[in-house]
Amino acid sequence: MQNKAWEQVRLHLSIDEIQIVSQFFLGQPVIKAHAYNRGSARFPKAIIETADGARFLIKRRKGSSENISRVTLSHEVQFKLTGHNFPVAALQKSKNDASWDLNSGCIYEMFTFIEGDRYQRSAWEARESGKLLSRMHRMLQAWKPSVATPNHVGYHASQSVFLAWDRLVPKILAVDPKASERKLQRIVEILRTQYNDAGVIAESALQSSAEQGNRSILHGDFHPGNILFRAGNPIAMLDFDSARLDWTIFDIANASLQFSIPSMGQKPVSHWDATLNTQLIESFLDGYAWSGEILLNKDECSALSALMIEATIAETIPRIALSGIWEGRSGIDVLRFIALRAEWIGSQKEALAKLCQSCMQIES
Secondary structure: OOOOHHHOOOOOOOHHHHHHHHHHHHOOOOOEEEEOOOOOOOOOEEEEEOOOOOEEEEEEEEOOHHHHHHHHHHHHHHHHHHOOOOOEOOEOOOOOOOOOEEEOOEEEEEEEOOOOEOOOOOHHHHHHHHHHHHHHHHHHOOOOOOOOOOOOOOOOOOHHHHHHHHHHHHHHHHHOOOOOHHHHHHHHHHHHHHHHHHHHHHHHHHHHOOOOOOEEEEOOOOOHHHEEEEOOEEEEEOOOOOOEEEEHHHHHHHHHHHOOOOOOOOOOHHHOOOOOOHHHHHHHHHHHOOOOOOOOOHHHHHOHHHHHHHHHHHHHHHHHHHHOEEOOEEHHHHHHHHHHHHHHHHHOHHHHHHHHHHHOOOOO
8 A cells, every 4th residue: 555645754564573463462373464554654553364354453663661651551541441341442462461562672552453434523423422532531530540641741732832833934845945934934923822822721721720620531632533433323442542641621622623623525725614513512512511410610611712722733733843744735725724723713712611611511
């Protein structure tokens, strides 16, 4: 399978690696294997099949101490969820009861491969996904993992975003030398202001909520691509690499954004819709609040739009700063679009806060 233009640096697992990892976890050879080019290009994956027809997903990452800590935590989270019949892709263990293997400076994991459908942007799917996230947060709220959760990561006050600003203009100009440097600098400054202002608003709201705020182990990257569906129902939550203890509103705000983004299809960036589907946001929040428990407070709801702006910008800025493009599209065109979306979200600040309070049954 050929890599797309923006995935030229995507790494792949070798046949030798696949056979070694298969022997470690399964004690048997692989008869079929092919690259699985979804998710981060930094973590190569492959789908394998054994002689009995069973299929598994192998994943590799660098064996750094930070990654070892992350894998340890994410596996504890997944085993905890599995013990409560929560739908995740089952981790495989070796005969020595190890759920990951450190070999030649790399960490390998193996999961049962699950066939599923992608998100179709229906209100039902959004609502059921909200229920799933709520269930996870409530299940893990009082649970203490045996390892420390990683230092702050994520889209709020992101160090990756802060480090990316000064690289954006030169990187985009290197790819597109005909672009106007003056206009590009102006767009970057608009985005920087939007991101910083949103961060201040969100931080102020969270500080006001500090004593009564809602925290739990987060998924950390909850979006439709990390859920498998069947007949409109979520059948598995995937990719717990960003799990950590933090404000639940961080997961909720990012999901409210991700589940409400209109389909872009193959349309040029100039034809993308900068608005979000507020009906899908409402469906997701309704699903999250299905238990009837008080899961957020008024201050956290007031931070929703600001956090959605941060998530919108943080999703694209570091990637464009690395390559000058975003999924094969012009970096400057995508920056313009992101600024428009952030502006639209900001214009919906009051409406989104009221919607959040209404769904969570919080008195105004």
